[in-house]
Amino acid sequence: MRNFEDDPSLQDLLTDDQLQRLTAGLSALCREPVRIGTDRSDHAVPVEFNLETVGWLSGGGSDDERRAAASLVSFLMMFVAKYRLAANLHHDTTEASYAELQRQNEALRASEARYRELSDQLQEKVDEQVALIKGVQQDLYESAKLRSVGQLAAGVAHEINNPIGFINSNLGVASDYVDELQDLLPDTESNRELLADFRDLITESIDGTRRIARIVADLKTFSSIDQADYTLCDVNDLLRSAAHLLQTNYGHQLEIMEQLAEIPAIPGHPAKLSQTFYNVLDNAAQALRDGDREQADQRIQIKTASNGEEVLIVIQDNGCGIPDDIRSQVFDAFFTTRPVGSGTGLGLTVARDTLHAHRGSIAIDSHEGSGTRITLTLPAH
Template sequence: MRNFEDDPTLNDLLSNEQLARLNQCLSALCSEPVVLARTRPGPDAVPVEFNLETVGWLSGGGNDDERETAAGLVAFLMMFVAKYRLAANLHHDATEAGYAELQRQNEALKASEARYRELSDQLQQKVDEQVTVIKQTQQELYESARLRSVGQLAAGVAHEINNPIGFISSNLRVARDYVKELGATLPETPTKKDLLADFNDLLTESIDGASRIAGIVSDLKTFSSIDQADFTRCNITSLITSAMHLVQTEYNHELQIVERLAELPDISGHPSRLAQTFFNLLANAAQAVQDAQSDKGPGRILVKTQVESASIQIIIQDNGCGIPEHNQPKIFDAFFTSRPVGSGTGLGLTVARDTVRGHGGQLQLDSREGMGTRVRLTLPIN
């Protein structure tokens, strides 16, 4: 629609149909037909002006007065047509401006919505991170409480069992001496000889069993370290040896564990948590060896320690079933386990990694399915 910033022409004011109807009406008002044209048809034509500009020419009519009057009427009508067009243009411009403003506000609303959505995603991510931290903290508290419970149990076991085991061991040794003295006083007969031999064997086996119980209690006490503070000087070799003895006991001393333990300096650390870490890793290795196929030969676990630079390295390697490649990215996730339901909590490697990190060290795991697993722990000496 024309804005009429420039002076309009008759084409702008009237269409061809409107011009024909206007000529018909003007002719009815005059004695002779009247014609309003865009160009001057003859010398007797009267100009039709709009805003002091000639927009058309009117010819015909009965005389000059009729032509002048008709031209004035047309000019009067043109003024109202122009006002109508101007109002329509103003309305159109206002509508366009309003629509443009609505579009701008809509774009601003979309941008604001996108910012709020991004902010919401960031807040949700932070909430998820905090929930993860809370869960990890709860798990650490649970593990700490569990370790304290194990330590208290070990202290009770050591107190309640060590004394009677000591009495039993001492009495069995005295009884064995009495049997020797009694055998010397009895007459020599085949029956006495066999009876004394069997009795000596029974006493020897009982003494060995009592010594084994005492060793297990001692290992359990070392494993739990109930009588030590949170951080103290730790003998890594002693902790690893106790963990190996406990795992061997759990598997009826049927595991083939190859020890290559170097002389290690004491380090500052949490004995019970380090012992728990070594036990978890050895138990995983033992389980992997048990799950391996029999055609691979006997299962074997290598435990090796060494000093390198300013750190202690502990290597636990097995030739068991290994970890499938698709499970390896998740092995340190809490509660993840590939064992059947009820066979594991899925916390062993998680606790081991966190414990090693808590001591300023690193834990690296390399595994190949069907080949075995190698775990390397690095603990700083200072």
């Protein structure tokens, strides 16, 4: 909209439509038609605006009619100009207000962006602190658990080893006594059956004491109560101990096949590695229990290998497998598919953290209904 900083023309003040309507109205008031234009003709009178001639009015029945009509047009154009001036002032004020609002809006957006960035930074720091606290809590939990296992193993080893030694020694002596009794007793059918049963009982008892001694030895190896916190570890021995303890826990009903290659001892924390191997094997045993295979077809396979730079441990089962919708959650702390009270949901979490602490890795390949293959990788140096 024009601000009339320069002298306006007739077209600036009146549009063509307005000029036609005005001409028609004036022609109706006068005896003869009236014409308004920018060209001067005979008997035309000037149409003025602010003392400047902006057009010429011709026609009409007399000079008085033309002058009156020209005066009326000038009068109307003055109000048109005032309206334009007020409209322009309102427009300029509105534009200035809009520009100020735009500036304030941009400033508000910039401030909001800064606060959002600060909020994101604060959230990152909070998340880092929460992760650190969770890690410390996990380490404390794991350390307390390992200490409890170590104390239990130490107590079992101390309290059981000596009595088992006495029992085993006495059973050996009793076996010798049976041989002496055979020479002293009459050679009758009943005596032979009695001595044969006695020898079988002693043999079974000796086997039982050896099994108890082996369990105690496995428990000592599992908890590493006789070793330093960080030392060279025989991965095969740790796997055997974990497998034997798991079989004992499941009543020797698990079939665990071992294909342990000759691999180098690796530096690590034996108790934590034993716990890791046991957790993975226990998950495999649970998968077999939850699967739909016959017990005779259930099996767990343990393999080890080394390429000189890394030691690979593969633990594979043919159990129920892991459904696709929860496979991404298996390493989440406290996530478990077992019934309430049957599991803590920390087995694979502890295993992953232990592998990472040893600069190793853990990978899971599993499909529902076709078993699970877990590959543990540890550096050989």
